[in-house]
Amino acid sequence: MLPKQRQDQIVRALRADGAGGVKVLAAQLGVSEATIRRDLEALHEQGRLTRVYGGALAVDGGDEPFAEVSAVRADEKNRIARKAAELIEDGESVLLDIGTTAHQLAQQLHGRSLTVVTSNLAVLEELQNDEQIELIVLGGLLRRSYRSLVGYLTEESLRQIHVDTLFLGTSGVRPDGRVMDSTMIEVPVKRAMIQAADRVVLLADASKFPGHGVAKVCDPGELTTVVTEPGADEATRAQLAEAGVQVVLA
Template sequence: MLPKQRQDQIVRALKADGAGGVKVLAAQLRVSEATIRRDLEQLHEQGRLTRVYGGALAVDGGDEPFAEVSAVHADEKDRIARRAASLISDGQSVLLDIGTTALRLAQHLHGRSLTVVTSNLAVLEELQNDEQIELIILGGFVRRSYRSLVGYLTEESLRQIHVDWLFLGTSGVRPDGRVMDSTMIEVPVKRAMITAADRVALLADATKFPGHGVAKVCDPSELSVVVTEPGADEATRAQLEEAGVQVVLA
């Protein structure tokens, strides 16, 4: 693989996950950690990412097209989404966060008698013709690059509802179990979603454990369930379980 191709893959992975560690990126791209460090330094100099200790953060405001993000870790996201769908009982109300894993969860809800609330425009497109599902779209400012609704109107809409389940995405889970996000504009909406739900399920593939992020979304005590993979960091999983969180492996 040419250096330019490898560096483009690094940037796409960071846009999808919000952040990435040197070890994780080296394993994903099958190159040495020294190579990844050199790539990160070059990409930082070019302004394509922000270099931090142990890895790098995506540059906020420059999202990749939704379809490209969706293709990253696609199989892992689908397994997590399928397992998450099994937690939902017919007749329940479900709040879906932004992001591509939430979209994959929506794909596993077709034909079920549910109420789905979302600020995710991709979920709207997926479920709008399914007559079994009562679909509620939150208001707000359209963030076209990531196909989501954000802002005061979104947060105010969330204050008017209450649901059985929230399925939440993240940029990363810190070793102490804190849920983080690198996209600052989405964090107030995520916090309002947590307040609006009886139970909160975090959907996160193994690359998010442990992860990075510039803003805290919630403490582990605010989660009910985490749906992830067997490869997720065991120490972080142990911290979540110690906080009373059920960790479900897809």
């Protein structure tokens, strides 16, 4: 992993948790404590975190703006969304995760007879006027900058429902097929979503192989299908297939 990628992961982890210790960050990223200390010093000098004894504190700035993330690899996400929409049968119930690819998928669902459950406010805005779709919005704590709902209320809502298919987002897929996320506050919600679905479809463009992520969401065996691109790392795709996961290329 390049230093810039590692440092970006450190900043994301601190934004999620507010603070992080050297030992914890080193374990999460699989590098030495000395490497983490050098990264923290460099990030402190850049003004991206506040260095404290034994670790670092997040600085104000929040998450990446939703619109900014939406513009990254937009064409690839759109192709993945179109392919994912082909996996849905009319009359089914689907659960859409947070994130911009799930929003792209929602755009493909207009006019279809479906039940859509989500904590993604961009999906709500996209589908709220479509009378063909029964739209269920989970409760929770609002993360304004990423237009999502999280926390205990979201997780509790998910324990009360069950859907046919979850369309899950990710920050990155490890070479062994583990699904990761860089925003730890989202991970318990994602895990609750997995438990609420009969099948789990991961939406991940080629940049997510390996991508970012310091917290494990699930093992490959918990996935039913991965929708990605031909450019996604072939060795990782092979690991997913070996775990019994259907890999669909958009």
